[in-house]
Amino acid sequence: MANILEVKDLRVNFKTFAGDVQAVRGVTFSVKKGEVVAIVGESGCGKSVTAHTIMKLIPTPPGKIVSGQILFNGEDLVPKTQEQMAKIRGKEIGMVSQDPMTSLNPTLTIGTQLGEVLRVHQGLKGEAAKERMIELLKMVGINQPEKRLKQYPHEFSGGMRQRVLIAIALACNPQLLIADEPTTALDVTIQAQILELLKELQNKLHMSVIIITHDLGVVAGFSERVVVMYAGKVVEEGNTEEIFYNAKHPYTWGLLKSVPRLDQDRSVPLVPITGRPPDLINPPKGCAFWPRCEHAMKICAMYEPPETEVSPGHRVSCWLNAEEVKKLTAKAVD
Template sequence: MKKILDVKNLSVSFHVYGGEVQAIRDVSFDVKAGEAVAIVGESGSGKSVTAQTIMRLIQTPPGKIKAGEVLLDGQDLLKLSEKEMQKVRGNKIGMIFQDPMTSLNPTMTVGKQIMEGLVLHQRLSSKAAKARAIELLKMVGIPNPETRIGQYPHQFSGGMRQRVMIAIALACNPALLIADEPTTALDVTIQAQILQLMKDLQKETNTSIILITHDLGIVADICDRVIVMYAGQIVETGTKREIFRNPKHPYTKGLLKSLPRLDQDKNEPLIPIFGTPPDLIKPPQGCGFCERCDEAMHICETEIPERTVLSDTHAVRCWLQHPYAKQQGALGGKEASV
């Protein structure tokens, strides 16, 4: 299957008063045509920074892309000028931001905000752009689109505003849609509607999706493949089935144990991940999860884990899964070594 996006060895830092925050550290992944990929992890793991870097929305300074490539259909987005990048945003890549109320312009009608990209990228006339905007509002399930197109964001509910954001993101039929926490501010019923809408639109348009979320329930519903991030690094990747049924990284296991399950005894307590993420101004010399891991070995404190390939679709960065660890029968604990 053709790769739409290929991110290679991406590193991003932010220079702040206290020093250099190494927000993204050597991140590599790809997205194939028509595929839905989830990037999951707790706050501060680097999910949103990864998305913003792909879109070239990192403010410089304080941000700086230190290394790597972001290839969209073979073209490195990091080498484009800002003028060239403006032709990519909203055209080849669409993005749904976390909070639609702050992402939409309160002084412009939703119709004008949808039409803006159509006029800029597809050179449509005002009349044709308006007709397309009405079509998009109807497609995302907004009733009376002919009337609603002339209304302002404050006249829409939270769920309706998110639908408008999806319409804007899909206006120019992008090859890739990045959804950054698209259901965070919505109630459960509206969340389900938005997720169903995204699934339906993906089938209709064959758009590839990167879904950034901390909600693993959403991932199970909509995504094909999962990328788990921690402390600015990818610690595990796999298909939805591999991650949920056979997680290998202790952090991935911890995320799943901290969530309620339908097949779980109601009296069985949830197990939180104790501790806090490391300070990325001074990231750990070894594994970023070492201080919170009950199975950590001595090598975890001093060496960043190598990438261990478990199958064609499943890979993990954990010394416990390294072939040498398995050969020596290391089952965890601070006394074990590799």
Template sequence: MNNILEVKNLHVSFQTYAGEVKAVRGVNFNVREGETIAIVGESGCGKSVTAKSIMRLLPSPPAQYKQGSIQFQGNNLFDITEKEMQRIRGNKISMIFQDPMTSLNPTSKIGNQIIEAILKHNDMNKKAAVEKAIEMLELVGIPQPGHRVNQYPHEFSGGMRQRAMIAMALACNPRLLIADEPTTALDVTIQAQILELMKKIQQETGTSIILITHDLGVVAEMAERVVVMYAGQVIESGTVKEIFNNPQHPYTMGLLNSIPRLDMDKNQPLAPIIGTPPDLIDPPEGCPFYARCKYAMRICKGHNPEFEEVGSNQFTACWLHHPMAQKRASV
């Protein structure tokens, strides 16, 4: 299966009054055609910055793309002009943003916001674009789409606004869909409907999906592969089965141990990850998880481990897998 997207050694910084925030530090991953990958990690680990870098939506300044490349269908997105990027953005690559209420224009009708993208990227008249917008609203399960197309965002519920965002993102049949926390603040029933809708659309269109989320239950439901980020770096990646059944990095283990499971004793407390992520104005020289890791060794503090294969298509950056490291039953 061919790669539709390849992110290589991506470094993104922000210039602030306090100093340079190194938000993304050497991120590497790929997305195959028709595949869903999930990017997980705590808030502030660089997930959304990575996603917006793919769309080239970060304002510069303060953002700076320091190093690396983003190859989409064989072209480096950092080498093309903004005008060329506009032909890709919303057309070949679309994004569902985290909060539909602030992402949608409150002064413009839902239909007009979908029609705008259709007219920009397709050779059709206004009447055909309206019909396409109604068709998209019907596709995402909004009742009475012919009526709803003329309503404003405040007249939609939270779940319907999220569906409208999905309709807008899919209006031009993109090859890659980036979903940034697509089910945030939705109740579990609506969340399940949104996830089922995304899976259905992917099966019908073959769209590749990058899913950014904190919810590991959503990851298990939707994704084929998982990329775990911490402090602006990828610290583990692998298939969903490998990551959930055999995590190899202490941070990944901590994420999995901090969520409730059906097989847990009802009196068993959840195990939070003690501490906070490092300051990315002055990131640590060694492993970024060193200060919070119960397995930390002296070498972890001064030297960042290489990202190496530890299983069949499973990779991690951790000194625990060095031949000279003391063996532990849990790793």
């Protein structure tokens, strides 16, 4: 199946008084048409910056795309102006932001905010726009849609506000939906409802989805492929089953160990990843994870690990999987 999105060697910096923060350092991944891809990693790993860069929403300055390509349907978005991107955002690529309370304007009704997308991108006004808004609110599971259109964001619960954001993102039937931490501010039961809704809409509309999260448990039954990021880089990528049952990077092992499991004895404590993420103004010389890795070798602190394909579609950047180290280890054993 053809790729709808290809991100190639993307690098994004943010200028600060202390120096340039290298937030995204050579990220490469792709999304096929109709595919659900999860980007996971702890806070500060660059996953949200990557998503906002795809939408060209990073503030410039201080943010800057240093290099790389973002190919959407074969067309590079990097050189496009904000005026050109305004025709793509909302229409071709939709986005559900992290915090529904701050993403919605508290001074405008839900109808005004939802109607703006339809007016700008589809030219719908009056009754035609109202009918479409009612249809969208029903689609995301909001009762009494006519009444809700006249209400303000503060009159909605957190889960309902998130549903409104999904309705706004899907108003123009985009080919790609980016959901940036869509369940972070919600309780567990509402999280499950939102993920179920997203999956149902993805199947119904046949769109591609990128879901960004720090919680691997969230994406277990939702995504088809997982991209694991650390310190602005992709450290492992593979289909969801491979990542959960045959992960190869110590950082991915750490993420999996820190998630509660139903098949595990509750007396077994969760194992957090020790240490702190690196300073991205002065990132480590070798593998960025080596100071926190219990499997680190001398070579990890000296050189960046090459990307190794351990099985079809399953790639990892770790010296433990590099052929050079395997050969040296085998030679030492002999």
